[in-house]
Amino acid sequence: MSATLQTWLSAFFTIAIYTLVLYKDNKVFRFAETVMIGITAANGIVLTYHNYIKPVVAVDIIQNHKYLQLIPIVLGLMMYTRFVKPIAWVSRIPMGFWVGVGAAYILVRNPGVFISQITASFLALNKLNNLIFVVGVIAVVVYFYFTVPIKSAPMKGATTLGKAFLLVSFGATFASTVMSRISLLLGRLQFLLQDWLRIAKV
């Protein structure tokens, strides 16, 4: 067995978290969950401050006198006014700015990715894979066509085919989810058996 405190702590918290599924909701699980949430939040705050806010303030504002950088800081601080009722309306200003910039950003940047996806669906129909791909794209688009009621037989057939393609896609996604979840368990078991108990080769 490993002698390091870090390994023992990791083993304790791993087992504590697994008690929820292998036993039931209990105080050990609650303790482990709370510690994890606390550490994650603290880690995020400390890293953001030391690795970004502090050097940006030190270099951009104090050293290089880029005072325009103060504007986003002020906008950010204005968000907190929502906690003070009489001046809570102030928080709407940065929110409005944020929504405006966000919408403009989506309009400018998203078409590049969107159009390239459309272009990629224009394939030569000389391979079975390409044929399946193009038929699948059209059938799924028809499935999501809600403008008019679909009554004609060809359209109904296309929506049924679209649904079949979607179900295959959901099946693949579900299988990938299983694969990832098994990987999580695998990682913890590798740690417990190899690093902690040392009954398996590394």
Next chain:
Amino acid sequence: MNIWKRLSDLDRRYYYVVLILVVALPIIKPWGLPIRVGSTTDDFHKTVEAVPDGGTIALAIDYRSDCIVELNPQVTTLFRQAFAKNVKIIMWSNVDEGANVTEPITRAVGQEMGKTYGVDWVNLGYKPGGEVTMKKMVDNFWEGAAYVDMQGTRLEDLPIMQGFNSLRDADLLIDMMAVVPSPAQNYLKMVSIPYGLPMAIGTTAIQAPTEMPFYSSGEYKGMLAGLRGAAEYEFLTKNPGPAMMGMDAQSAAHLLVILLIAMGNIGHLMDRKKRAGAPTGGGS
């Protein structure tokens, strides 16, 4: 009570115990199942191989400690392949834990291959801001990276950063990611498509279907998908590691899951058949 009814009524914790045993046994005694390399991994390998000697890979680490099983082997193997052909790596993270979870493994590979921190690779740490930071890194990389690496060392003191003023100075952009919304798709929007910078990704199996359309359309030049992708990559670069070792357990667990799904469906059909055949109760 028939066997199907008993199995469906069995406490689910028994199934968890069986799953744990099925995953644990191949870890203790590996079987060495063969690995076949898929096109996504092959393309990823070729894309890294195409970076010229002395070139630079910009590497974003966008995952947390929950995904180290799938993504740490991908990062380790990437470092081995890049260092073997004298390619430099500038890495940072858009996710708080990202830089921390890769720091020990990248240091270990660097030491093992005789590489120097700050000359052959650098870890710039957590850089929040999402798309804004990505855009800044194109316009002025040092400003986007907030002028310091993970340890607080100023970028002017790091030889690798000399002359690297924009993400466009990189030969390849790689995002190792496992968060939602996808930072890789943001890098496509903000950097790769507008500036023509080749991009590849590594991701978890759960996110692979979401990212696959961008590989199929050629926007990602290569893609490592989950532990399987990591194992294929280790196999291709002849660096057997934890991913290849884990594939036996992964395969065993998949067999169990397939068996349980089949049993569940058979049980459901039997139950439906029994109900259909049962006399319906009369009511007033």
